[in-house]
Amino acid sequence: MRNPRTGWLLLSPTLIILIIFGFMPFLYVLVVGFFDWNVFAAEDGMRFNGLGNYRRLVFDDLFLHSVGLTIRFAVFAIVSEVVLGFLLAQMLTRKFPGKSLFRIIHTFPLMIAPIAVGAIWRLLVIPGFGPVPFVLDRWFDFTYQIGTYPDQALATSVIMDVWHWTPFVTLTMLAGLSAIPREPVEQAKVDGANRLQVFWYVTLPFLRPVLLTTVFIRIMDAIRTVDEVWMLAGGGPGTRFTGIYIWRVTSPGASADWGYGSSISLITLYLTIVLCWLLFIAISGRRKGEVE
Amino acid sequence: MSDRQDDVGATRESPERAKLKSASERPGFLPFHTNAFDRVFIGVVILIGIHLLWLRFMEPALPIEVATVISLVVGYVVVRRG
Numbered sequence: 001m002r003n004p005r006t007g008w009l010l011l012s013p014t015l016i017i018l019i020i021f022g023f024m025p026f027l028y029v030l031v032v033g034f035f036d037w038n039v040f041a042a043e044d045g046m047r048f049n050g051l052g053n054y055r056r057l058v059f060d061d062l063f064l065h066s067v068g069l070t071i072r073f074a075v076f077a078i079v080s081e082v083v084l085g086f087l088l089a090q091m092l093t094r095k096f097p098g099k100s101l102f103r104i105i106h107t108f109p110l111m112i113a114p115i116a117v118g119a120i121w122r123l124l125v126i127p128g129f130g131p132v133p134f135v136l137d138r139w140f141d142f143t144y145q146i147g148t149y150p151d152q153a154l155a156t157s158v159i160m161d162v163w164h165w166t167p168f169v170t171l172t173m174l175a176g177l178s179a180i181p182r183e184p185v186e187q188a189k190v191d192g193a194n195r196l197q198v199f200w201y202v203t204l205p206f207l208r209p210v211l212l213t214t215v216f217i218r219i220m221d222a223i224r225t226v227d228e229v230w231m232l233a234g235g236g237p238g239t240r241f242t243g244i245y246i247w248r249v250t251s252p253g254a255s256a257d258w259g260y261g262s263s264i265s266l267i268t269l270y271l272t273i274v275l276c277w278l279l280f281i282a283i284s285g286r287r288k289g290e291v292e
Numbered sequence: 293m294s295d296r297q298d299d300v301g302a303t304r305e306s307p308e309r310a311k312l313k314s315a316s317e318r319p320g321f322l323p324f325h326t327n328a329f330d331r332v333f334i335g336v337v338i339l340i341g342i343h344l345l346w347l348r349f350m351e352p353a354l355p356i357e358v359a360t361v362i363s364l365v366v367g368y369v370v371v372r373r374g
Contacts, residue, residue, distance in 0.1 A: 051343075051347065054343075054344065054347055055347050058347045058348040059348070267344075270337075270340055273337070274337055274341075277337070281324050
């Protein structure tokens with residue numbers, strides 16, 4: 001197994017599949033992004049447009065609004081999920097009555113398809129029908145209408161995402177916590193470290209790889225969320241609650257113009273990569289002066 | 293399979309790999325450790341960022357080719373000294 005040629009030979013099926021189904025479509029989208037290719041245009045086919053699609057994109061107010069909204073959604077949802085997921089994982093490392101039952105019920109949302117999650121939450125929050133607006137109105141005199149107030153639509157989407165994806169974060173954190181050896185923790189306690197110090201200097205460094213992987217997966221998922229949010233609020237009120245991909249799918253300009261649509265996809269990919277990379281630098285401890 | 297796993301499951305680097313890594317990683321002006329791939333990647337990210345910002349804010353005053361020249365210079369500096 002030391003021979004690198006054998007290694008490459010064994011890897012080749014995966015690499016070929018990756019090149020055909022991953023790299024070549026990416027290159028195709030990259031090329032199409034420089035062309036004007038509208039399916040409803042009078043002239044058939046692609047016409048070279050240079051940076052025209054990107055020029056149009058950076059002045060598109062709806063796109064810029066959707067980027068801001070998506071980032072807000074992703075930040076609120078992921079921070080909440082990581083904090084809640086970690087606390088639940090900590091809780092699940094201890095013994096308490098009904099732990100197995102709690103663990104099973106807690107992972108139920110993960111098994112539901114996103115479109116069904118959106119439908120369930122829509123039934124919960126429809127004004128005049130759902131229990132949430134009814135209770136908020138009766139008990140707290142609070143007007144709750146996600147079809148009227150965009151902030152409420154954002155908050156509801158975040159809560160729905162947290163409900164759906166926190167179990168995933170809990171499971172990954174639980175796996176990470178279970179892999180931490182007891183010796184360093186006990187050693188720190190013997191040395192007089194308090195719980196916060198044990199968490200900061202022992203638990204968190206051991207959890208870093210798990211934390212990074214979880215946050216990356218959630219960032220990529222949150223940025224391309226369409227179905228559940230679309231099912232919940234339908235991109236409303238008006239066009240004020242359209243994330244990047246909802247806008248990409250529903251906007252007539254973006255969905256019929258494949259060149260423009262490709263440029264949107266690429267910019268979204270660029271944003272995702274930059275966000276993940278900045279987080280990687282921040283969390284992975286590759287900063288100068290830190291011990292790896 | 294030059295890396296080994298220790299008792300906790302964390303990957304430990306082999307001496308040959310660590311030697312190679314230290315050869316490609318070197319101190320620069322960037323505030324974190326980078327290897328050659330990192331620096332090229334940062335150069336590409338900066339190139340795209342400068343072009344997008346240029347299209348939005350600077351293009352009426354100066355053509356996009358200026359952005360290309362600036363980002364190539366910045367990319368070169370990052371790759372050589374980052």
